[in-house]
Amino acid sequence: MSLRQYEYALAVAEAGSVTAAAELLHVAQPSMSQQIRGLERELGVQLFDRTPTGLVPTAVGHAFLREAEIAVSASRRARATARAGADELVGELVVAAQLGFGTRQLPRALGALRRRFPRLEVTVFEEPSSAELDRLCRRGVLDLALMAECERTPADAHHLGDEEFVVVLGAGHRLLAADRVGLRELAREPWVRFDRDSALDRVLLKVLGDNELTPTTAARVSQTATAARWAAQGLGVTLVPSSAVPAGYEHLVRPVSPMVSQPVIAVVRSSVGRAAAALLEQLRQESWSRSFAPVS
Template identity: 40%
Template sequence: MATLRQLEYLVTVVDQGSFTRAAELLHVTQPALSHQIRALERSAGGPLLERLPKNLRLTPTGRAMLPHARAALADAERARCAARQAAGLETGELQIATLYSVSLGILPAALKAWRRQYADVGIRLFEHRHTDELAEAMTTGQADLAIGPSPAAWTGSTHRLGIEEFVVVLASDDALASSDGEQAISLTELAERAWVHYTPGHGLADLLDQACAQAGFQPRIAVRTEQTAAAPALAAAGLGPALVPANILPAGFDGLVLRPDPPICRTLTAYTRGTPDSLSAAFIEVIQAAWPTIPGTKPG
């Protein structure tokens, strides 16, 4: 039977890529660490790690065990926090996994409302680039709940929040700027432009490519950025059009903002591995109530 300590040792060795560094971090001797890993391997029925000359590599058995080890450690930490909270030793912490763009545009209003009602409950954010990465992190037990697009074939609990709208940003002096107040644009009008794009693996890179494909073209790239917040700034500087969530634009944004026609939107949800615990359920209620106050969103 694997122990939590053995699972912690395995996760630490994998994350550090070295028995030596893991032993230092865990404050144990390297022989003691190796002994516990061997005991875990006996319990698992085979090797978990392949020891290479310069690094370590998980075996198929190790790859199968690792997400469950992470989930077990995360559940144990939440159990510890819940017990300490019940004993009056700490006020608790809600762990939320989300996307970078959501933490930038959606969550501030919800967290502001949360703080007014639950000032003594801490929030820890885990931010990810892509919906698939977010769902995988939730599966392995990283956080209490996730805020983002609903993952495919999710077997846990899902709560619909609403619709997030996207806009096209250009420089304020772009030739498409109109004095008649026209704010709509078809992406086909931008087919010959070089775009402010996102780095591969970024969820918004996929969204932009899909939107352009539906409009009948593949976007040429002027620049790629890892940071969602940088995209509108680069577009406003004249590097090319950018497709961004409307809610990330700051007040008084110095750029031309156009509404895609047809609209480009995505539905956001809150989801958990099982039935939401009391804190997660409370946060879902708070963000649902705050949704109408978030710019660039609508019910749905």
């Protein structure tokens, strides 16, 4: 048996006759008839019933054709992959990141990926809710998701590193004199918080609760960059992942004590494609720690 015979049988099932299938594949009709008869002899079964309206797959023929279609599709994918080569990866890659995570690393990794595979189309979006992100992963909508927590199996979830959270203070704030800020020192500070269904706001509430603090809310925002900018203007302090601090605001950032961090998890689609695998490898090469030295 050969893949060519499989293709001929599938064409006959689609066209309903050997003559029409031969025209579809641009081959001689006698050659196709011979290949179909040879396939049936080798299998020892009848694949098609000859009816007045054309050829119709038998029950065993239907079962065979399902498997033949899988084999032919796999062969075509293998040929396309081989012909494309390592530098010709094409198609679409859909990526989502939990708000505030990988803000520095993900764009850099995607940029490197696009330079390697310029014909690859990439769609990226941020999602504030970790529950929604996990739901999208389970539906198979995403090729790769970057998040702080998930309930996926180890085969799907890959620990890239840990994201440290830092506090952003206003210009001239008294605590900027310290190398590290104790969380209890922020007891009377107003807070720039995130939307109520945001995973970042849940982190803040847990951290403050663990330290017996109740936040006074000065404002709520949707983006980490906005939170940092508003905190810098003295509206309140905020707590963000270190990679999410916008350029130019590093001098207003301090690590906190006790240290706050969360694991960064990459979740890939169960049938991971070459593009997602390449992005995962690129993300593994990124640094997931960032230190902020006090500016004197």
